[in-house]
Amino acid sequence: MESPESPAPSPTPRPVGAYTPAVRAGDWVVCSGQVGAREGTLVEGGVAAQVTQAVANLRALLREQGSDLGAVAKTTVFLADIADYAAVNEAYVAAFGGHLPARSAVAVAGLPLGALVEIEAWAYVGHAGPGRDS
Numbered sequence: 001m002e003s004p005e006s007p008a009p010s011p012t013p014r015p016v017g018a019y020t021p022a023v024r025a026g027d028w029v030v031c032s033g034q035v036g037a038r039e040g041t042l043v044e045g046g047v048a049a050q051v052t053q054a055v056a057n058l059r060a061l062l063r064e065q066g067s068d069l070g071a072v073a074k075t076t077v078f079l080a081d082i083a084d085y086a087a088v089n090e091a092y093v094a095a096f097g098g099h100l101p102a103r104s105a106v107a108v109a110g111l112p113l114g115a116l117v118e119i120e121a122w123a124y125v126g127h128a129g130p131g132r133d134s
Helices: 046-064 082-096
Strands: 022-025 028-035 072-079 104-109 115-125
Touching: 022 046, 022 082, 028 046, 046 082, 046 115, 072 082, 082 115
Parallel strands: 072 104
Antiparallel strands: 022 028, 028 115, 072 115
16 A cells, blocks of 8 residues: 555656666566656655655556566665665655565665665566555
8 A cells, every 4th residue: 555655656767877677577577776766856855755756666667567566575775874774764664555575775885866765676476466555
């Protein structure tokens, strides 16, 4: 179920580099890392707002592949500053709702567009259909 604080559905995000945003690999959809940007511009509101938008971008990519957030089995969260971990965690839980996939979180030296956070995801779509996240 989408959080009431979720941004309006966004169009599928465009890549900011030479990569494919989502690839179907057998029973899996692999989503490239998403930053909290709309139309190539980071959203305002700090790290929590960027997490919310990054997850909205993942949702859009998954829907394009016939899936949804409920199918996500694993995410990796990249943080520009590990001190943002608590705020990222709170926004991440709100964005994913009751579904909490396996996750790794790592601090990095920098992210595209100067983002504060980037999230990549793997979704299993083999034996379950869409509709887990409304």
